[in-house]
Amino acid sequence: MNPVTFGTPDCIGSVSSLSILKALDREEQEVFNLTVVAEDHGSPPLSTHQLLCVQVIDVNDEAPTFQWAEFESQVMENRGPGTTVLTVSASDRDQGSNGHVTYGGVTEEGFVINPVTGVITTTRELDREVQDRYTLTVYARDGGLPALFAKAVVRVEVTDENDNAPVFGKPWYSLEVPENQAAVELCFLKATDPDSGPSGTLQYRIRAGDPEGMFRIHAGSGALSTSQPLDREATERYSLEVVAVDTGSPALSTTVTVEVNVMDINDNSPVFGSSSYSVDVPEDATHGASVLQVTATDADDALNGRLLYFLSADAHGAFAVDEHSGLITTSAPLDREKRPSYTFLVIAVDLSPAAPRNSSAQVSVTVLDVNDNAPFFLQDPLVVEVSSAHAQRVLATMKAEDRDFGANGSVFYRFAMPVRGFGINSLTGEIQATEPLGGPGQAQTTLIVEAMDQGNPAQSTQGVVVIYVRELEYSGIRFSRNARDVSLQENAVPGTAVARPQAQFPDGSRQGISYSLFSGNRRRMFSISSSTGEILVESPLGLDFEDSPRLRLVVKAETVTSTTFMAVNLILQDINDNLPRFQLQNYVAYMREAQGYETPIIQVMAEDMDQGQNGQVTYSIQSSTMSGLFKIDPVSGSISTAAIMDREIWTQTKLVITATDRGSPRLAGSATLTVIIVDQNDNSPTIPLPAEIRIPENTLIGTEVTLVTGNDVDSSPELSYSLSLEPSAAGRFSIHRYGGGVSLTGPLDFEEKTWYTVTVRATDSKHHTEANVTIRVEDVNDNAPAFTQDLYQVTLPEHTPPGSPVVTVTATDRDSGANGKVTYRLMSSTQEGFLVDPDNGTLSISQRAEFDPERPSVNIVIEARDGGEPALSSLTTVQVQIADVNDNAPVFHQSDYRATVAEDTIAGATILTLEAFDSDLARENCGFDFAIANGNEGIAFQIESSVRFLEGRGFQTVGTLLLAEGLDFETTPLYNLTVVVSDRGVPQKSSSVAVVITVGDVNDNPPVFSRAEYAVSLSEGAAAGTEIIRFTATDQDSAPNAEVQYTISSGDDMELFTVDQWTGALRLKQTLDREHKATHIVVVQASDGQGHFALAPVTVEVKDVNDNRPFFPVEILTASIRENQPANSAVTVLHAIDHDTGAFGLLKYHIVRSGTGKESFVVDPNTGEIRAKTSFDFEKTNSFNFMAVAVDAGNHSATVTVQVFVTGEDEYDPLFASSDLAFEVPEDAKKGQSIGQVQAHDEDGGVDGIVLYSLSTDSPYFEVNRTTGVISLKMDGSGRSGGGSGRGKREARIMSLDVAAHSPLDASRTATTQVAVDVSSTSFGLASDVNVLLISIIAVSLAVIILLVVMAVVVFLVKSRRKKTGQNTESQAVAAGTALQKMDDSKSGVGGERIYHQALPGYTGDQGGAGGGSYTRGGSLDPSHSSGRGSAEAAEDDEIRMINEYPRVASITSSMQEHISARGPDSGIQQDADQLSDISCEPAALEGSTWFKGKKLGGSLSGTLLSGQLPVYRDDGGGGYLGTGGRGGLNISLPKDYGFPEDGKPSVGGSLTAIVASDEELRGSYNWDYLLNWCPQFQPLANVFTEIARLKDETAHPGQNPRQPFQPKPKIDPKPRIDPPPLITSVAHPGAMSVPPKVPVIGRTFPHLASLRRSPISHEGSISSAAMSPSFSPSLSPLAARSPAVSPFGVNQGPSASMISTREPSIEQSPDREMRI
Helix, strand or coil, rough: CCEEECEEEEEEEECCCCCCCCCCCCCCCCEEEEEEEECCCCCCCCEEHHHEEECCCCCCCCCCCECEEEEEEEECCCCCCEEEEEEEECCCCCCHHHCEEEEECCCCCCCEEECCCCCCEEEECCCCCCCCEEEEEEHHHHHHHHCEEEEEEEEEECCCCCCCCEEEEECEEEEECCCCCCCCCCEEECCCCCCCCCCCCCCEEECCCCCCCCCCCCCCCCEEEEECCCCCCCCCEEEEEEEECCCCCCHHHHHHEEEEEEECCCCCCCCCCCCEEEEEEEECCCCEEEEEECCCCCCCCHHCCCCCEECCHCCCCEEEECCCCEEECCCCCCCCCCCCEEEEEEEEEEEECCCCCEEEEEEEEEEEEECCCCEEEEEEEEEEEHHHHHCCCCCCCCCCCCCCCCCHHHHHECCCCCCCEEEECCCCEEEEEEECCCCCCCCCCEEEEEEECCCCCCCEEEEEEEEEEEECCCCEEEEEEEEEEEEECCCCCCCCCCEECECCCCCCCCCCCEEEEEEECCCCCCCCCHHHHHHHEEECHHHHHCCCCEEEEEEEEEEEEEEEEEEEEEEEEECCCCCCCCCEEEEEEEEECCCCCEEEEEECCCCCCCCHHHEEEEEECCCCCCCCHEECCCCCCEECCCCCCCCCCCEEEEEEEEEEEEECCCCEEEEEEEEEECCCCCCCCCCCCCCEEEEEECCCCEEEECCCCCCCCCCCCCEEEEEEEEHCCCEEECCCCCEEEECCCCCCCCCCCCCCEEEEEEEEECCCCEEEEEEECCCCCCCCCCCCCCEEEEEEEEECCCCCEEEEEEECCCCCCCCCCEEEEEEEECCCCCCCCCCCCCCEEHHHHHHHCCCEEEEEEEEEEEEECCCCCEEEEEEEEEEECCCCCCCCCCCCEEEEEEEECCCCCEEEEEEECCCCCCCCHEEEEEEEECCCHHEEEEEEEEEEECCCCCEEEEEEEEEEECCCCCCEEEEEEEEEECCCCCCCCCCEEEEEEEEECCCCCCCCCCCEEEEEEEEEECCCCEEEECEEEECCCCCCCCCCCCEEECCCCCCCCCEECCCEEEEECCCCCCCCCEEEEEEEEEECCCCCEEEEEEEEEEEEECCCCCCCCEEEEEEEEECCCCCCCCCEEECCCCCCHHHHCEEEEEEEEECCCCCCECCCCCCCCCCCCCCCCCCCEEEEEEEEEECCCCCCEEEEEEEEEECCCCCCCEECCCHHHHEEEEEEECCCCCCECCCCCCCCHHHHCCEEEEECCCCCEEEEECCCCCEEECCCCCCCCCHHHHCCCCCCCEEEEEEEECCCCCCEEEEEEEEEEEEECCCCCCHHHHHHHHHHHHHHHHHHHHHHHHHHHHHHHHHHHHHHHHHHHHHHHHCCCCCCCCCCCHHHHHHCCCCCCCCCCCCCCCCCCCCCCCCCCCCCCHHHCCCCCCCCHHHHHHHHHHHHHCCCCCCCHHHHHHHHHHCCCCCCCCHHHHHHHCCCCCCCCCCHHHHHCCCCCCHHHHHHCCCCCCCCEECCCCEECCCCCCCCEEEEEECCCHHHCCCCCCCCCCCHHHHHHHHHHHCCCCCCHHHHHHHHHHHHHHHHHHHCCCCCCCCCCCCCCCCCCCCCCHHHHHHHHCCCCCCCCCCCCCCCEEECCCCCCCCCHHHHHHHCCCCCCCCCCCCCCCCCEEEECHHHHHHCCCCCCCCCCCCCCCCHHHHHHHHHHHHHCCCCCCCCC
16 A cells, blocks of 8 residues: 655645555556545535556566477587577566566586577587487576576487597507517407497508517407517617508598517626726725726616626725625725735626626726835934044944835935034935044934935934944933833733833932933824833824834933933734634625535635734624525635525525634624525416406406416516407407406497406416406496486575475486485585485475575576496486565665764764665565664764665665764764664664764863872982883873973983983983982973973982992802811801991801702801801711802892811821831942832821831931832942951841831821841941941031021021010901901810911901910811822822812902912912912922822812822931922012921911911911921922022013012011922923912002012022922023922922923913913
8 A cells, every 4th residue: 555645735634545456467457547536524625636647567477488398409419519409489478577588497518508598509519429319408587586487398319420530448558578589479459439330440550660570460350469589689669559440431540559568588798898997096095985986787677787796805805896886995904015906806797587697807906105104214223332533434324214115215314403523324324423523522422313205295204323432431321221122912001001211320320310202102102201211002003013013112311411212112912903804895606596405605715914813713604594594614614505595485695704713802704695596497387366357348448357467486487378268258358478468359248248257378488377267247337317307496485494395306217226326416506505315305405594685596406326336417407486575684885984073063064974775675675764873972963864866776765964063072082873774674674883973183182290290219229221200191182182292391400310202201311329419309391292281390319229239258268177076066157248237238148058068067147157067077078068148138149159178187007018028238239229118008088198107216227218118228238348347248137127107297196117127248237337337427416416506596586586576466467357367265166176267358257366376187288188098190180180170269259369469479380279378399209109009088189288289208318298289489578587486386476477377267278387397398499499599580571670579568567487389390280270360459469569570589588498489491490300309199290390481470461371381
């Protein structure tokens, strides 16, 4: 119904409705013209009329109709796509789109119908041979909604033409034919042609690929055969083109390629490129170096042409050949001097398994000489004695030989250095004197002759010629003989003693002699002790008996004034060190299978370079899975079979042959033997066939249906095949003669015959076999399924739920079984959501049906497929018409709308126009209205709906958004409106859209700070750039009106602050000082840049902070405690420094859980006092190392490493090795001659374990070495008047000596043994000795009296000095922080043990008097800190280890370094002694190693007394305990006053304490009684150093100030002190580093030290100083040789004084500078 409204402009009229009384039919009447009258009820009534034209709108109520129900047509095959087949036509009575007919529905592939014209055309060429008839279903569809359909059947017949060429079953064929075979039929080539009649009749011929006519083919049957024997070496492959031609018109043909591969027979031998080869190889060629590449070729193929190379035994194992490539390489070192050339055969054999063929070529290798041998003197050294009267003749001839060849072996002679007075013939080596002999100093002349070959590079050897002038007396050193033979086992291990040649002066003394190896040690195989001359093996490399059975070392002995030489001839003793070596590393042997037992195969041979049994070889076969098949003669190496070989089981095997010598231990070499078994034809072939073969009936002719593969375990000859057919199978099958492939040669028909049986025969020309093959014909799937309808039409209501069935389609297949089983599949659909049941063909929906106005109908193509292989299928179309309902809501054209309106826009303005559309087609569903749902705050907007005509869409309803009220950006900057559009359907549908209205800002607000004022506190330690506060000011306007910029307006006159322009971050520009100003007020301005701004003050209060961290003055704190002390004994005191005051200056001490000792010590957290938790045992643990930490209240901390050393006690008595000792004084014994040695050992550790020897009562005839226990004579064995005594010299006379063993300490335990000395051969004890004895007693008495007088004077001077200096000791110790500090007796543990700790600036603690107290054994310098036991090697290893552990004296901080350097430079040798002691005494070498055989080494060398601090004793009668080797003394020229108190303890109040104790006592490193006892006793050594100090310093640089003594610093009282002697050793420590002193920065300094050279000693004192720093030049070595030469350890502890050149370091020099030696 359509409402109609009547009325006037002044009133409202009534509403009427026009109704339809019956259904309208547009096809009967399309237009109704009505006149409508409107009449009122007035009086008289008034009326008006209106003409109303009613247009009947068409609806789709008429379906299209075809002209015919079925159509028929024909089309020629092979016509191109687009060929017109038929035009169908249908008509529809409806109007407009409802009457517009379109066509479709063709589902057959190859056809398409034009949807507008109905013309059916082809989409591809049709092939009648594939399908000759087609049935198409087409439909006609109108354009209504829903659409109506009509359908019709079109039958199309395809007419035939001759369009098929013959087709072979395969695109190409591959055949194999053995060469040298007679003419034979090979196979049948068959092609098929689907055409019938003449077009299907075929003829065959060979078109190309056989120019020589080697093949022929039967024209009708296609049988291919050879016409003559083939030769693979001439032509190994034929590619035949076979043509099949039909007889149609025009004739069609096809070509197939037949590849014929000629199989190889081994009928060619390998051929080398040359029958002989010659090559030169240098003798220094490396192992594996390429020598020669030989190549042999074999015309045969595969294994018959693959070659294996091997060498004959003439190669002697020196060469090897790669068995595959033929590359000959070296396999052993070459030596031209042993073998200059090689001649051997290289053999190439092919790998034919049945009949291998081989050939060989001769290889000649010439070994070229290289200069690898230096000249060798026949006699070296050459010692001659000549008379000065015959000086003009030839004095000596040095003859050298060189084993090299040519120029490499040509020797020329010359002097190594120009020698005045002598000349040498360069060719003969004859030496002549050019000046008269016999001048002063020419008693001995040493000439160094150099023999040099002419090689490039040249090699040379130096020899020695020593010429003695007979008329002159020679007083220098000399060996007892010129040469000595020594036997040495080859490959001797390092450290093996070789010999100990000794040179001596004419008086028999050997002091001051140093030894070296002059020549013969080219490979550094040996080393020699410079002091003892003992030669040791350094490296076994080169000690090879087989290479050089004899070696010669020339030993050089020299002193300052003389030199002598001696040859040590080493005769190497052979050991079993060479493996037996086979002549070949890889042997190859061939043998035929089925040979009998013990058949010889090959003989191997190995050589062993060793001698005797070491070179006797026995042979064996290494056990393996195949080793039992062979056996070997252990003597001859002949290998034979131990079983019958069958190549079908083993084609080849590899055996490992071992050659073992008879040495001890036995050595073995190995080689590989490859045994290849040659095949024989001794087995029949077999045919493994399947039970039956199934092939489909439509198999293409020519197809290979099966492959028969006969098995023959023999390698040759090839098998040939043939067929035997029953009559029904004749002409249907054939077989490839050599390939075994069975092919189909005739058509098959399942309905005619379902199976065939063929007999296959295989033969190897000697044996044959047969087998039956059953071939079954299978039916094929040749019928496709057929649907009951080609087109299904169905209507589906919209919103149908998922799973609802739509329609069921049905198809049938005439095939049976799997071929007839039909399954359904949905092929395509114009809309998703449909699925088909694969079994019953029911089409259903998988999701709710939705109406799409663009696609109101859905076309679905369903396939019916059978189960055949390949499967056949057919298609049908299902048209589903979806009925529309009101299920679409109106939709806006945009997902959202946005607009920007300035806040000053006038009300009434149009903002936006909104459009929407509705997908529903019904009129009531597509009309809609607009409204604002929410977000319209203040009713600022309103929307109006209106109808407009839109281009392309007709009349549409739109919504206009208008501005109703004024806007304010600051109040509401954004409006989020929700506009709703609703349609007019039932139920009503609607949708919404977001409309965002952005209010545009104008600049009408100033910035505002978040706070009116700011206050902040800041540490005075804050660095420049520190952010103090970040201001935040906001501007209600938007950007750019709200972009705030910050500046400092006022209050920063000193420019201490800066503010970031954009972030508002206030930062420090300079650091603050609270003492200068505690508060700052700064005014900050925020501006928007448009004239609006705001101000805010900020108050910055400066706070004081904890800006000092605690620190320890030292990095490593060293202390000691005596063993067996009770628990809770005090050890040391920790003290760290913190410059903060108050709470931040209070420190707490803790022990960190790291290192050793955490569980053994405890620290007082407040005082830092460290005490022991338990009692310690030196023999178990002698040192602890842990970390301590000091923490202040601000959580700042400092750490220090604490080292605690446990000192030992004397607990054990020395024990002599033997209690019954008897010695004899030989006849004519001289003074100083050794007659025996006593030995004792002590179980104690440290110094307590050092054993010294002495005589209980002094003897005028004998003396004992305190360190070694050697008993020697004090006088000659026979006196001048001995012959007149009247006693027979053979009368036995025995003297007894009581020898005591004790440690160096005064309270040492002592053991005594009695030694019986037979003096029968001497005049000891006889009356004639009384005068000598009396004189000796008088001389000794006088010496003692003089010594007592000197000592009395010295004691008097020391006491007077102590009285003067003792008055200021206590005050100076407290003020300077350098006096000895001790704890109260109540705190020091049992026995009042002294606690030594560091007393540097920053250390505090209870300070007692500075007077000298008793020094207990627990001091760090106690001798028990160092063990006197172990071997010399162990002591040296410990010394090296300590050097590595303290490479830079890590335990001394920089301030300590400066403090120590202020006292004087060190010795230049960096050791742990640098941090523990300033004492340095001269160590000496010990001629024995008995001191290191104790049991208590125990790592004590890592304690306080380390290597470099070992106690040293003099052996010159002084018996003094010299002290420890460490750094040199202080180099300060002060007046010396050596005073020794009666108790032997030092005077603490002296300058020695003031200078040293402050640093060293801190580390617990000294016991001064030993210092005073040890060092001053070196009076003879001090005299030497005094002389050295007066010598010119050769290392001084020009321009430097001359060395001069120091002047005491003003206001410092001179104090007597001791400068201990330096560390002088003869061997440099490996890795020793010099430690140049640093210039001090704080504390006591000696600025004048930096400008002076190091002085070895100051000679300004009252007596000669015993201290010096080793800074003398090499020219002083003769003086240094007078240093003490006896040490109880025998350990070389540092570089010799003659080898050290100490330079004064400048301030810029690194303390880690390496010491140059």
